[in-house]
Amino acid sequence: MREGKGVENTRSETEIIAGLDPQAKDLLKRVLEIERARVHLKVSDSETVDELYAAVREIAP
Amino acid sequence: MILRRIQLENFRQFMGKQSLPLDVSSDRVVTLLFGANGAGKTTLLNAFTWCLYGDLSHDIEHPERLVTDLVWQSASVGEEVPISVELEFEHEGDLYRAQRATRLRKEEGVRRQLSPDFKLWVIKNGQSETISAPQQKMESILPQHLSRFFFFNGERIEKLVEAKAYAEVKKDINALLGLEQVERSLLHLPKLERKLGAELRKHGGEQAAEIQEQIEAKEDELRKTRTEREHLRDSLASLSEEFENVRELLLQHAAAGPLQAQRDQAQEQFDSARRDLEKHQLEYKHLVGTRGYLAFVKTLTEQVADLAEGLHERGSLPAPLKRDFVDSLIEDSRCICGTDLATGTAALRHVEDWRARAGLAEVEAAWQRLDGEVKRVEEARSELRRQLKELAAEQQNDRDRKARWEGELTELQAKVKKIPVEEVARLEAKREQLQERISDANQNIGAAEVQIEGLQADIATLRNDLKAAEISDAVAEKARKRLNLVSSIDDALRAILRIRSAEMQARLDAKVKEVFAQVNVKAHYPELSENFELGLYERHPDGTVLPAPKSTGENQILSLSFVAAVSQLAREVAQSREGGSGSGEYPIVMDAAFGSLDENYKRDIASALAKIAPQMIVMVSKGQGKGEVIDQLSPHCNHLGVIVEHTSNPAKESEKFDWGGFEYPYIDSGAERNWSELLEVPL
Numbered sequence: 043m044r045e046g047k048g049v050e051n052t053r054s055e056t057e058i059i060a061g062l063d064p065q066a067k068d069l070l071k072r073v074l075e076i077e078r079a080r081v082h083l084k085v086s087d088s089e090t091v092d093e094l095y096a097a098v099r100e101i102a103p
Numbered sequence: 104m105i106l107r108r109i110q111l112e113n114f115r116q117f118m119g120k121q122s123l124p125l126d127v128s129s130d131r132v133v134t135l136l137f138g139a140n141g142a143g144k145t146t147l148l149n150a151f152t153w154c155l156y157g158d159l160s161h162d163i164e165h166p167e168r169l170v171t172d173l174v175w176q177s178a179s180v181g182e183e184v185p186i187s188v189e190l191e192f193e194h195e196g197d198l199y200r201a202q203r204a205t206r207l208r209k210e211e212g213v214r215r216q217l218s219p220d221f222k223l224w225v226i227k228n229g230q231s232e233t234i235s236a237p238q239q240k241m242e243s244i245l246p247q248h249l250s251r252f253f254f255f256n257g258e259r260i261e262k263l264v265e266a267k268a269y270a271e272v273k274k275d276i277n278a279l280l281g282l283e284q285v286e287r288s289l290l291h292l293p294k295l296e297r298k299l300g301a302e303l304r305k306h307g308g309e310q311a312a313e314i315q316e317q318i319e320a321k322e323d324e325l326r327k328t329r330t331e332r333e334h335l336r337d338s339l340a341s342l343s344e345e346f347e348n349v350r351e352l353l354l355q356h357a358a359a360g361p362l363q364a365q366r367d368q369a370q371e372q373f374d375s376a377r378r379d380l381e382k383h384q385l386e387y388k389h390l391v392g393t394r395g396y397l398a399f400v401k402t403l404t405e406q407v408a409d410l411a412e413g414l415h416e417r418g419s420l421p422a423p424l425k426r427d428f429v430d431s432l433i434e435d436s437r438c439i440c441g442t443d444l445a446t447g448t449a450a451l452r453h454v455e456d457w458r459a460r461a462g463l464a465e466v467e468a469a470w471q472r473l474d475g476e477v478k479r480v481e482e483a484r485s486e487l488r489r490q491l492k493e494l495a496a497e498q499q500n501d502r503d504r505k506a507r508w509e510g511e512l513t514e515l516q517a518k519v520k521k522i523p524v525e526e527v528a529r530l531e532a533k534r535e536q537l538q539e540r541i542s543d544a545n546q547n548i549g550a551a552e553v554q555i556e557g558l559q560a561d562i563a564t565l566r567n568d569l570k571a572a573e574i575s576d577a578v579a580e581k582a583r584k585r586l587n588l589v590s591s592i593d594d595a596l597r598a599i600l601r602i603r604s605a606e607m608q609a610r611l612d613a614k615v616k617e618v619f620a621q622v623n624v625k626a627h628y629p630e631l632s633e634n635f636e637l638g639l640y641e642r643h644p645d646g647t648v649l650p651a652p653k654s655t656g657e658n659q660i661l662s663l664s665f666v667a668a669v670s671q672l673a674r675e676v677a678q679s680r681e682g683g684s685g686s687g688e689y690p691i692v693m694d695a696a697f698g699s700l701d702e703n704y705k706r707d708i709a710s711a712l713a714k715i716a717p718q719m720i721v722m723v724s725k726g727q728g729k730g731e732v733i734d735q736l737s738p739h740c741n742h743l744g745v746i747v748e749h750t751s752n753p754a755k756e757s758e759k760f761d762w763g764g765f766e767y768p769y770i771d772s773g774a775e776r777n778w779s780e781l782l783e784v785p786l
Contacts, residue, residue: 055602058595070592073292077284081243090287091294098295098585 065101072097104245105718106690107191107198111781114153114188115146118171118778124742127718131741134720137728137760138746139770143779144722145256147746148694152254154188154203156247157219162256169216170207173776178209194244198226201241245689249275252669253689257659257696273635276669280607280676285600292593293322299586307579311572318565325558332551339544340636346537347650349530359519359527366515367649373508380501387494390487397484404477429458566590607672608633614668618715622660622707627651629661637665656700663708666691667715674717690718697727706731713739722746725760725769743784749774760784
């Protein structure tokens with residue numbers, strides 16, 4: 043997926059998610075859950091990264 | 104977030120404890136407050152933001168003097184004076200009470216102020232519970248950086264649509280419309296990739312470690328280039344705004360105005376020709392890319408047609424006969440004419456010969472189909488030729504138009520330069536300099552984009568190499584698997600953010616247009632670009648579109664339309680995401696709400712806002728609010744009030760506020776000291 047000027051992105055959000063494998067779908071959902079719970083909160087980046095790391099280890103053991 | 108009540112205690116000029124109800128009903132969402140200049144409208148606006156965030160706006164004088172002067176002066180040494188602002192509000196179905204309070208201790212010659220303390224309670228089933236991290240909770244209800252869309256001074260609101268604010272506005276809008284978690288993910292995922300990358304480098308062997316290092320170096324470069332591109336875009340926005348101001352000054356200048364008007368028209372024609380040329384070049388490329396192969400199949404189709412025709416002419420292709428039918432005759436050992444087809448007979452041999460020829464019939468049918476296809480390919484070739492010729496002619500036409508208008512622009516520029524007025528020469532020199540810098544900025548942005556594309560391609564190749572790299576260690580293999588997983592969702596989220604952001608921009612653009620159309624009587628229309636630049640345009644009778652000159656009033660209308668559109672969209676988005684319950688609802692609290700707008704604009708914007716916002720608290724002077732504003736807003740009013748100015752200034756005359764046949768104090772000039780009073784007026 044390029045963001046440069048020359049390549050148009052024509053895929054929809056549903057198509058992008060459908061193109062992910064099941065583990066990636068689970069991780070995507072989990073990442074957004076983690077970030078959503080922390081929006082507006084003053085949480086350090088490293089704390090969030092640690093939680094994301096735990097989520098990856100859980101989904102891809 | 105819907106405000107229900109505000110209570111002030113010794114806050115600036117509001118002496119003692121004073122409160123005002125602010126609640127709304129389904130069709131009455133407005134609280135209208137009248138106050139003379141200096142009575143305390145700006146202070147009241149600041150009371151909201153001080154309570155919620157502890158901040159006062161930059162335009163407030165002596166921000167260190169939080170306490171009412173009169174109260175402070177009458178306090179004795181050693182006495183502590185309480186200062187507080189308390190707000191009651193509803194949010195997502197819960198009732199909250201927020202309080203920021205401090206105490207000021209009077210000591211000999213000094214004011215000793217304690218740090219303000221913020222408390223927040225939620226009231227559930229009649230029980231009040233203290234929230235343990237109140238400021239954090241407040242940020243989750245309405246982040247401070249977003250509050251500028253909802254608590255603002257009407258006279259300065261046009262800052263929202265200034266070019267240099269676009270990037271910030273875009274960021275805030277994304278947060279308000281629920282895209283922040285995606286942005287945050289994109290901030291954290293690369294860090295997660297680094298963590299996993301470190302594991303891979305440690306255990307993955309030489310080859311994998313080297314590739315991973317290369318990936319990380321490229322990613323660093325990519326991040327740096329992206330940041331540079333953002334800076335360039337910000338700089339371009341500022342330059343464009345400056346260019347627009349210079350253009351406007353030239354247009355308004357008596358000597359240069361007519362030539363500048365011609366130049367604007369020529370520029371529009373030039374831009375239109377350039378856009379058409381780009382569009383036609385793209386169509387040409389697309390045609391060549393998708394159907395260009397047809398140009399190279401001429402020999403092949405001719406050979407196929409010749410071969411089929413030759414076979415026909417030689418009689419090699421028999422009449423159609425179904426092979427399956429002949430097979431069934433042989434299987435039954437009896438011909439269609441009744442002859443026995445026993446093994447070894449001449450009759451069987453004859454039928455078997457037919458069977459072989461029947462096979463050719465299928466071949467013939469295929470040839471016939473192919474012949475049809477060949478003809479279609481030929482037709483498509485002719486059509487391609489026609490379309491390419493047409494597009495080439497259009498491109499030539501675009502080039503001619505572009506060159507013509509470029510020449511016209513050069514001529515007009517020369518004429519402007521010849522105007523013997525120093526001010527024009529100065530503006531023209533500035534214009535040229537800005538044009539050059541804009542061109543440079545555009546080129547640099549283009550170069551950054553090319554570099555970003557290149558880096559992304561390199562990273563993709565390296566990731567593929569990493570997938571194929573030999574790894575024997577189990578820990579490293581796991582890290583690689585996880586790294587691939589994280590990379591794939593990083594890519595997906597980046598694409599999702601672009602899609603959602605574009606969708607929100609399109610929805611917001613439509614909303615701004617909708618609100619603006621209700622207000623503005625001129626043939627202008629706003630447009631929100633993909634970078635959240637809010638422009639105003641004018642369509643001329645000949646179909647050309649030019650940026651419309653924006654007066655202060657029009658900037659205010661544009662900004663208020665933008666705020667109203669943001670408010671409405673935030674509500675729609677939150678409701679569709681969370682099924683309502685007051686989520687995404689925010690009040691609009693405006694000081695000097697309608698600035699110096701004409702009466703008809705005041706009427707239209709007041710009416711439009713009252714219909715859109717879930718709550719509006721409008722503070723105006725009598726001069727700003729009487730007439731159209733009050734006529735439009737009073738049917739939507741749930742509360743009406745006066746900020747009474749008690750003043751000892753002998754130069755000020757007492758004034759009254761008339762409402763419903765009664766008189767209420769507006770300026771009380773006979774007071775001993777200066778202070779202000781919140782007075783609710785019965786509707």
